[in-house]
Amino acid sequence: MEDNLKHNYFWFVKALETYGLGIFFIINRSTGIFLPPGNILDTLDDPPFIFTLAVVGTIALVFSLWDLHHLPFYKPLMTGTLTFVWLMFFCAFGFEDWTTGKLSFQSMYAFFVLFSIIGQLLIKKG
Template sequence: MLDNLHHNYFWFIKSLETYALGIYFIILHSSGTFTPPGNVLEYLDDPPFIFLLGCVATIAMVYTLWNVKYMFYKPLMTGSLAFVWLIFLVAFATSDYVVGRLSFQTMYAFFVVFSIVGQIVVKRG
């Protein structure tokens, strides 16, 4: 398992970041609501989307620790991670556009999406 973790360290970090995004929304939702009202982030912090984040992070964690080579597991894992982070990048960017400022969350989501896509393009195997 340590060899798999060493080999798939990048995906381990991305799965932890995805878990952290879910925890971020759990904490932020319990401390208040997003401004302005009607923001798309008010819908993405609901339990179904947080559950989706947990599922995607778990899929990545399983790949990381056991290096699953069954059928299309890696494309499923990378695609789901990229999709989830891209959705939240667009939501953060939309929220920032409405508010009129650039937030740390948007920049961080951009760099996560950029690193996932870069890893997919550079390491095709």
């Protein structure tokens, strides 16, 4: 497991970041911080989406800790779900920033996580 963690440390960090995004929504749930009312983030902080974040984080965590190279579909599944989740939340945070007229830390952070995932896929390819 230690060798797998050394080899897949990047994906381990992305799993923790995905869990962190879920924790962010659990902590901020129903506090009314998302403006204006009816924003897409009001929907994305509901339990089904938080559960989705936990599932995607677990998929990435399993990939980073165990040797799953004998399952050829697992890495594309993991990278695809991670990219989809972070793209969806980046767009939601960006839409909130656009409607409020302010740039938020959340949208910048989601952009950099998404950028690093896509960069890792394009540069490493392995």
